[in-house]
Amino acid sequence: MPNSNKTYISELKNNVGGEVTLSGWLYQARSSGKIQFLIVRDGTGLCQCVVEKGKIANELFEQLKHLGQESSLTITGTVRAEERSVGGYELAVTGAEIISPAVDYPITPKSHGIDFLLKNRHLHLRSQRQWCIGKIRHTVIDAIRRFFNDNGFTLIDTPIFTAAAGEEEQTLFEADYFGTPMYLTQTGQLHLEAAAMSFGKVYCFGPTFRAEKSKTRRHLTEFWMVEPEVAFIDLAGLLELAENFVSFIVTHVLQNNKGELETLGADIDTLEKTKPPFYRLTYTEAVDILTGRKTQDFLAEQLKELQSQKQQTESKIAELEKQQAGQLKQWQRDKIAAELIELRADLAETNTKIENNPKHAKLAAEFQWGKDLGGSDETIISQMHDKPVFVTHYPKKAKAFYMKTDRDNDKVVLNFDLLAPAGFGEIIGGSAREDDYDLLVKRIAEYGLDVENYLWYLDLRKYGSVPHGGFGLGVERTIAWLTGEKHIRQCIAFPRMMDKVYI
RNA sequence: UCCCCGAUAGCUCAACUGGUAGAGCGAGCGGCUGUUAACCGCUAGGUUGUAGGUUCGAGUCCUACUCGGGGAGCCA
Numbered sequence: 001m002p003n004s005n006k007t008y009i010s011e012l013k014n015n016v017g018g019e020v021t022l023s024g025w026l027y028q029a030r031s032s033g034k035i036q037f038l039i040v041r042d043g044t045g046l047c048q049c050v051v052e053k054g055k056i057a058n059e060l061f062e063q064l065k066h067l068g069q070e071s072s073l074t075i076t077g078t079v080r081a082e083e084r085s086v087g088g089y090e091l092a093v094t095g096a097e098i099i100s101p102a103v104d105y106p107i108t109p110k111s112h113g114i115d116f117l118l119k120n121r122h123l124h125l126r127s128q129r130q131w132c133i134g135k136i137r138h139t140v141i142d143a144i145r146r147f148f149n150d151n152g153f154t155l156i157d158t159p160i161f162t163a164a165a166g167e168e169e170q171t172l173f174e175a176d177y178f179g180t181p182m183y184l185t186q187t188g189q190l191h192l193e194a195a196a197m198s199f200g201k202v203y204c205f206g207p208t209f210r211a212e213k214s215k216t217r218r219h220l221t222e223f224w225m226v227e228p229e230v231a232f233i234d235l236a237g238l239l240e241l242a243e244n245f246v247s248f249i250v251t252h253v254l255q256n257n258k259g260e261l262e263t264l265g266a267d268i269d270t271l272e273k274t275k276p277p278f279y280r281l282t283y284t285e286a287v288d289i290l291t292g293r294k295t296q297d298f299l300a301e302q303l304k305e306l307q308s309q310k311q312q313t314e315s316k317i318a319e320l321e322k323q324q325a326g327q328l329k330q331w332q333r334d335k336i337a338a339e340l341i342e343l344r345a346d347l348a349e350t351n352t353k354i355e356n357n358p359k360h361a362k363l364a365a366e367f368q369w370g371k372d373l374g375g376s377d378e379t380i381i382s383q384m385h386d387k388p389v390f391v392t393h394y395p396k397k398a399k400a401f402y403m404k405t406d407r408d409n410d411k412v413v414l415n416f417d418l419l420a421p422a423g424f425g426e427i428i429g430g431s432a433r434e435d436d437y438d439l440l441v442k443r444i445a446e447y448g449l450d451v452e453n454y455l456w457y458l459d460l461r462k463y464g465s466v467p468h469g470g471f472g473l474g475v476e477r478t479i480a481w482l483t484g485e486k487h488i489r490q491c492i493a494f495p496r497m498m499d500k501v502y503i
Numbered sequence: 504u505c506c507c508c509g510a511u512a513g514c515u516c517a518a519c520u521g522g523u524a525g526a527g528c529g530a531g532c533g534g535c536u537g538u539u540a541a542c543c544g545c546u547a548g549g550u551u552g553u554a555g556g557u558u559c560g561a562g563u564c565c566u567a568c569u570c571g572g573g574g575a576g577c578c579a
Contacts, residue, residue: 028539028540030537030538030539030541030542031535031538031541032535032536032537032538032541032542033534033535033536034535034536035535035536035537035538036538037537037538037539037541039539048538048539050537050538052536053536066531068530069529082537084537084538084539085539086539103530104513104529104530105529106513106514106529107514108513108514108515108528108529108540109528109529109540110514110515110527110528110529110540111514111515111516111528111540112514112515113514113515113571113572114571114572115570115571115572116514116515171577171578187579208579210578210579212577212578213504213576213577214576214577214578215573215574215575216573216574216575216576216577216578217573217574218578218579219577219578219579220579223579224579225579337515337516337517337526337527338515338516338527338540340516341515341516348508348573349573352507352573352574355507355574356574356575359575372577372578374575374576374577375575375576375577375578376575417579425579426578426579427579428579429578429579472579473579474578474579475579476579477579478579488579500571
């Protein structure tokens with residue numbers, strides 16, 4: 001091994017002209033007779049290492065040429081700035097040592113199906129895309145903790161095993177707790193309310209489990225949620241807290257992960273607009289929008305766009321198919337075939353959207369005041385805005401028992417959802433909590449719940465009750481929004497989905 | 504739980520109205536001194552998800568099952 005400085009790829013910019021040693025894995029390799037381009041990853045980034053014949057021992061040159069993808073190695077060379085390289089720097093290799101050669105790595109640089117990738121999740125984590133998402137997730141979680149810690153909140157760890165339900169009973173995972181049934185937590189909220197009466201401002205942050213039979217791109221059965229709870233706060237205060245919080249996360253990610261966002265193709269311009277104040281709609285206003293002219297026009301316009309998109313894709317496909325019929329080199333033929341696969345997938349997606357458009361229009365037009373907003377309704381509202389939107393004051397019937405009844409209109413509760421823009425949908429749900437003892441007892445009864453299970457919760461209204469409230473933010477949904485990732489399962493290292501847990 | 508689509512080489516996909524399976528990537532060998540999912544040549548690799556049925560003949564048609572994808576409802 002030559003005598004040189006061990007370093008990380010992220011530090012290369014500080015070592016231009018110097019000789020350094022990297023430890024990592026072979027991500028990709030191209031060779032051209034007397035020159036090889038090895039892309040090495042070390043956990044901090046990617047670096048192109050240029051190996052020239054004659055600059056290193058012939059034997060080593062041959063070994064490197066036959067090294068399999070994901071082999072581990074240390075590699076030494078001189079750092080130079082190079083525009084053509086990933087990351088802007090590259091290594092002129094002077095030496096290398098193979099630590100462990102890898103043979104037949106299953107994930108190739110070409111495209112793969114999602115089932116295959118999830119089966120190989122332990123390896124897929126090494127891919128550029130998953131690495132970028134992981135880095136952003138780290139920043140999001142760091143920002144969450146930083147925001148609350150720096151704003152006078154105290155962290156409370158609420159239990160994972162719970163006796164009573166926080167949300168819907170049917171969606172609880174049951175566990176056998178020494179012979180008695182217990183449930184995996186769906187929210188730390190009830191316990192958090194108790195803690196808020198001690199510390200004032202508190203938050204909990206941990207995994208949440210919901211046995212919803214939801215097979216969609218927005219659902220996991222195990223996901224991470226952060227929930228703040230504040231004493232002496234009203235709905236307006238909660239909205240302000242939520243918009244400052246979300247803006248803080250976005251700013252943090254933009255500061256720390258621009259490169260990752262670019263690699264992922266995220267919509268950075270829109271993210272940069274995410275600053276308070278966010279839009280505010282009441283549920284009633286949202287319903288008026290959904291059932292009104294504006295939504296029908298909006299959807300009609302969208303349908304037109306989709307149809308022209310469909311035509312464009314179809315004519316592109318037709319053109320490529322024509323080309324395919326002509327005389328071509330094999331590699332040209334393959335390139336066309338690959339493009340066709342992508343275009344056909346796009347077309348299928350566009351077709352689904354076209355198919356759904358009138359259904360969504362109908363659902364929106366026929367929306368009845370009193371129902372909870374459906375997924376498509378949320379998407380429509382969210383698509384109409386370029387910044388997150390609060391929807392507040394939902395009908396009491398559609399919401400949980402602990403939400404505070406609006407004293408000016410007892411048909412609605414003082415709650416809110418925050419919808420991420422451009423169609424991503426709900427990332428936060430929250431409310432002011434019912435703080436009146438008698439009203440809360442009544443609500444528990446109305447929901448057919450057993451008051452016996454909520455005696456301790458009612459105590460909080462008995463001994464110095466105060467107006468208070470809080471909300472929950474879904475970490476994976478937030479990451480999906482920030483990264484532009486279509487499916488939430490890519491936003492956690494080892495996703496747990498309904499009916500399917502891979503590894 | 505419901506609706507739609509799919510399952511062909513290790514991976515991603517082809518195979519016109521039923522006529523006996525073909526590419527690329529990956530792997531192996533060789534060539535190429537600036538590649539960007541590099542390129543070029545050669546080699547190996549398949550009882551077409553399972554079980555039945557129709558037919559002279561099934562990857563292709565029918566039935567059931569298994570697995571997967573997308574969407575709906577519900578939600579963060």
